[in-house]
Amino acid sequence: xxxxxxVSEENYIKSIHYLQQVNEAVSTSALAEHLNAKPASIxxxxxxxxxxxxxxxxxxxxxxxxxxxxxxxxxxxxxxxxWEFFLVDKLQFSWEEVHEVxxxxxxxxxxxxxxxxxxxxxxPKFDPHGDPxxxxxxxxxxxxxxxxxxxxxNKQAVITAVQDQSSELLSFLSSLNIVIGxxxxxxxxLAFDNSLEIKCRNKQAVNISEQVAKAIQVxxx
Amino acid sequence: xxxxxxVSEENYIKSIHYLQQVNEAVSTSALAEHLNAKPASIxxxxxxxxxxxxxxxxxxxxxxxxxxxxxxxxxxxxxxxxWEFFLVDKLQFSWEEVHEVxxxxxxxxxxxxxxxxxxxxxxPKFDPHGDPxxxxxxxxxxxxxxxxxxxxxNKQAVITAVQDQSSELLSFLSSLNIVIGxxxxxxxxLAFDNSLEIKCRNKQAVNISEQVAKAIQVxxx
DNA sequence: TAAATTTTTTAGGTTTGCCTAAAAATTAAT
DNA sequence: ATTAATTTTTAGGCAAACCTAAAAAATTTA
Ligand SMILES: [Mn+2]
Ligand SMILES: [Mn+2]
Ligand SMILES: [Mn+2]
Ligand SMILES: [Mn+2]
Numbered sequence: 001x002x003x004x005x006x007v008s009e010e011n012y013i014k015s016i017h018y019l020q021q022v023n024e025a026v027s028t029s030a031l032a033e034h035l036n037a038k039p040a041s042i043x044x045x046x047x048x049x050x051x052x053x054x055x056x057x058x059x060x061x062x063x064x065x066x067x068x069x070x071x072x073x074x075x076x077x078x079x080x081x082x083w084e085f086f087l088v089d090k091l092q093f094s095w096e097e098v099h100e101v102x103x104x105x106x107x108x109x110x111x112x113x114x115x116x117x118x119x120x121x122x123x124p125k126f127d128p129h130g131d132p133x134x135x136x137x138x139x140x141x142x143x144x145x146x147x148x149x150x151x152x153x154n155k156q157a158v159i160t161a162v163q164d165q166s167s168e169l170l171s172f173l174s175s176l177n178i179v180i181g182x183x184x185x186x187x188x189x190l191a192f193d194n195s196l197e198i199k200c201r202n203k204q205a206v207n208i209s210e211q212v213a214k215a216i217q218v219x220x221x
Numbered sequence: 222x223x224x225x226x227x228v229s230e231e232n233y234i235k236s237i238h239y240l241q242q243v244n245e246a247v248s249t250s251a252l253a254e255h256l257n258a259k260p261a262s263i264x265x266x267x268x269x270x271x272x273x274x275x276x277x278x279x280x281x282x283x284x285x286x287x288x289x290x291x292x293x294x295x296x297x298x299x300x301x302x303x304w305e306f307f308l309v310d311k312l313q314f315s316w317e318e319v320h321e322v323x324x325x326x327x328x329x330x331x332x333x334x335x336x337x338x339x340x341x342x343x344x345p346k347f348d349p350h351g352d353p354x355x356x357x358x359x360x361x362x363x364x365x366x367x368x369x370x371x372x373x374x375n376k377q378a379v380i381t382a383v384q385d386q387s388s389e390l391l392s393f394l395s396s397l398n399i400v401i402g403x404x405x406x407x408x409x410x411l412a413f414d415n416s417l418e419i420k421c422r423n424k425q426a427v428n429i430s431e432q433v434a435k436a437i438q439v440x441x442x
Numbered sequence: 443t444a445a446a447t448t449t450t451t452t453a454g455g456t457t458t459g460c461c462t463a464a465a466a467a468t469t470a471a472t
Numbered sequence: 473a474t475t476a477a478t479t480t481t482t483a484g485g486c487a488a489a490c491c492t493a494a495a496a497a498a499t500t501t502a
Contacts, residue, residue: 038490039451042450060450101333101334229458229460265481281480
């Protein structure tokens with residue numbers, strides 16, 4: 001029987017996993033920022049996670065999840081994203097509302113529950129933000145994906161994910177009818193601010209900033 | 222915005238509510254037993270709940286939920302029973318398995334989540350054990366109900382609930398094909414141990430003990 | 443390379459929720 | 473009505489997670 005971790009431990013593991021993706025080396029202060037806690041609290045938890053074999057930790061230097069820690073992270077991410085899918089697909093929550101509720105639901109620790117939920121939802125591959133859902137073994141099905149900011153001019157692509165999950169950005173994109181699955185291409189790139197003019201099939205071209213373009217992941221066709 | 226209560230506080234409130242149903246006056250030791258905690262811990266929490274206006278408490282005597290405390294209890298019970306219904310009806314959990322998982326899910330505090338779940342499930346009136354589900358205002362639709370042990374001889378009745386939710390009892394009843402909705406009558410009552418001989422439509426009569434009969438709630442026709 | 447700055451850890455508190463053991467109040471038995 | 477037994481509360485601790493302030497280490501700047 002795999003050990004169970006506290007809600008706090010799970011949130012730390014998930015945040016460390018997230019920061020590792022973005023930027024290999026994780027620092028105490030970055031994690032403190034991300035978890036809205038003070039660095040002193042982080043250090044304490046790092047020692048606890050290391051003692052439990054979830055973390056490889058060099059005091060005063062950096063740290064990263066161990067193999068076991070990574071496995072745990074993927075289980076939590078699986079729970080989070082399956083619940084998000086459920087909330088949108090079955091309960092008619094909107095895109096922007098689900099994150100907060102899923103943040104709580106993800107801590108209900110029952111493998112049977114999650115595997116049955118997965119089956120009930122017909123084994124979805126992506127959550128409502130386009131992020132991939134790990135399978136029951138923690139495996140993620142990767143697909144070619146890059147930020148819209150790096151898509152070549154006039155190349156067709158499909159939106160697969162929106163990285164930043166702030167309500168503001170999601171609402172903005174919704175208002176432009178830009179959702180997961182939308183097909184688009186870049187018509188022009190303004191050199192001086194790297195903003196993009198993008199065009200969806202039959203729709204008018206719209207302008208988006210470099211920051212927004214970086215947060216949108218696409219799959220070139 | 223209604224205040225939020227901790228998981229521990231919610232479990233105390235729910236247990237006090239439960240013990241009040243069974244036996245008006247609640248004692249520290251009974252609650253300690255029910256919550257698997259020591260009496261000293263109970264006293265501490267009683268003071269906290271009283272300070273928050275959820276409990277009417279006379280030290281060294283008894284206590285009961287205040288009006289507000291009762292309202293909170295019904296919200297938690299609503300969450301618990303809706304999740305149980307969801308687990309059985311949508312995720313194909315069996316009767317006996319749901320309680321433990323619902324015990325965790327009931328603490329996800331989002332009114333919107335529960336009200337949308339209720340709608341998704343088409344506003345069920347009873348949970349899988351036959352217990353009534355309070356509506357969004359905490360109202361319970363009552364129906365005439367009494368323990369099978371008090372049903373008169375040869376009077377037809379429908380099973381509406383099973384009080385005790387231990388896995389053992391539920392499995393036992395399942396094996397006898399006794400479920401919520403089963404119609405039955407009592408053919409004989411053995412005076413020396415109060416065991417009952419019960420008969421379901423077209424089926425062979427079976428014997429059940431007084432304890433089991435007390436745990437089964439029925440609605441006389 | 444030495445000093446200044448920033449980052450991280452350690453030391454010492456707080457709150458919540460639990461515990462054991464002792465004291466106080468209530469209830470039951472002579 | 474005392475005394476005995478039981479129940480409840482109080483007192484004093486402990487672990488988990490958080491905090492602030494001070495010390496230590498690492499990094500940057502001069
Ligand atoms: Mn969370
Ligand atoms: Mn998501
Ligand atoms: Mn519970
Ligand atoms: Mn139930």
